[in-house]
Amino acid sequence: MEAKKAIGTNEERTFRDKHSFMMFITGSIVISACIVVIGMAMYNSSGAAQLDLSRPGYVSVRSQAASGESDFQSYSSVGTLDKKAIEDFKKLYDKQTQKLKTVDAFGGSPLSPESLGVENPLAP
Amino acid sequence: MKIPKKITAVGLLIVSLLSLAVFARAGAVSSSLSDQQIQNIRENCLSTKTTLNQLHASDALLRVNRGQIYESMSIKLMTKFNDRVASNNQDNSSLVDITSKYNSTLDSFRNHYMAYESHLSAAISIDCSKQPVSFYDAVSVASSDREKVHSDIVKLNQSVDQYKAAVDEFEKKFLAEPKEAGQ
Numbered sequence: 001m002e003a004k005k006a007i008g009t010n011e012e013r014t015f016r017d018k019h020s021f022m023m024f025i026t027g028s029i030v031i032s033a034c035i036v037v038i039g040m041a042m043y044n045s046s047g048a049a050q051l052d053l054s055r056p057g058y059v060s061v062r063s064q065a066a067s068g069e070s071d072f073q074s075y076s077s078v079g080t081l082d083k084k085a086i087e088d089f090k091k092l093y094d095k096q097t098q099k100l101k102t103v104d105a106f107g108g109s110p111l112s113p114e115s116l117g118v119e120n121p122l123a124p
Numbered sequence: 125m126k127i128p129k130k131i132t133a134v135g136l137l138i139v140s141l142l143s144l145a146v147f148a149r150a151g152a153v154s155s156s157l158s159d160q161q162i163q164n165i166r167e168n169c170l171s172t173k174t175t176l177n178q179l180h181a182s183d184a185l186l187r188v189n190r191g192q193i194y195e196s197m198s199i200k201l202m203t204k205f206n207d208r209v210a211s212n213n214q215d216n217s218s219l220v221d222i223t224s225k226y227n228s229t230l231d232s233f234r235n236h237y238m239a240y241e242s243h244l245s246a247a248i249s250i251d252c253s254k255q256p257v258s259f260y261d262a263v264s265v266a267s268s269d270r271e272k273v274h275s276d277i278v279k280l281n282q283s284v285d286q287y288k289a290a291v292d293e294f295e296k297k298f299l300a301e302p303k304e305a306g307q
Contacts, residue, residue, distance in 0.1 A: 047234055050241045051188055057177065061185040066192055074200040077207035081214065086295045089205050093291070096197055097284055105190050106274040110179050111267035117168035118161050118260065 072096065157257055165256035176248050176263075180241075183270075187237050194280055198227055202287060214298060218290050226283040233276035240269035 016023070043049050053062045075089050109115060157165075165172070202223045209216040247262035 047238050050184065050238055051191070053184060053188060058181050058184055060178075061181045064185055064189075066189045072193070072196045072200060074196075075204040075208070077204040078211060079208065081208055081212040081298070083295075083299060085208070086291070086298070089201070090288075090291060090295075093197075093201055093288060096193060096201065097288065099193055100190070100197075100281060100284065103186075105186050105277045106183065106270055107277075109267070110175070111263055111270060113161075113260075116165075116172050116175065116263065118157075118164050 157260060161260075162256045165260060166253050169252040169256075172252060173248065176244065180244055180248060183244075184241070187241075190277075191234075194230055194233070197284065198223065198230065202226065205291070209294070214294075216294075219287065219294065222283055222287045222290055226280065226287065229276055229279045229283060233273065233280065236269060236272040236276055240266060240273050243269050 049055070053065050073092055075092055079085060206216045206219050206223060209219065243262065243266040247259060247266050250259045250262055252259040
């Protein structure tokens, strides 16, 4: 019985010794695949995917993305509050407000049946 | 207790038929497209796909550029001004309330845009020449999501205006205070 066990252990060792490199490579690939799947799930669920203009399909608009916020000046949260401080804030605020109101973002109905060349199914 | 194989098979068959009936009904209810409209979708399939792809890209750009401004408005201006007002022992409650409402609308905007982008991508991936009804339904869902995103934008702009009005109001009170104290 003990002799059989010893033979079995020797066979296992031989198998491990023979395939140790393959097992290491396979294990590494499996672990990498798991990490990639988890990473992709987080990338999609966090909303980062929607902001990633490096994805295929966004080539035409990539160059138009605001590269930074250099022209967005931050207001200081410390300091005395006087007429000038409030006027400075209002100046910064109005500058950004104007930008927001230049275009009616996500307005219109580009996905309506009429826009897509299909009549309204509810129309008589 | 063993259930005879025949009964199991008949049971499974009934369940399958019921499921089929439910799905068929759901499909029929989802769109009431006429043959002409289905034909229109098939004929315009290529141009519609091109339009959707362009819209997908331009909306993504809008989301990135607008999103940056909306977030900075909150982080770099509203919150900072609220802190400054508070650090000078002034009442900033109305400003904080509007900022809080603004931030919650900004969260809705992010979530609604995620849903919209996901549904629009799903619509684009459907072959409209082979599955015109499914394509139409998917576009309808995306269209409804886009309206929600637009509604969030309108609310955000309203909050921006409300905050400005609150700052004007605060300024008026604040500048009047020393005069009152002097009287």
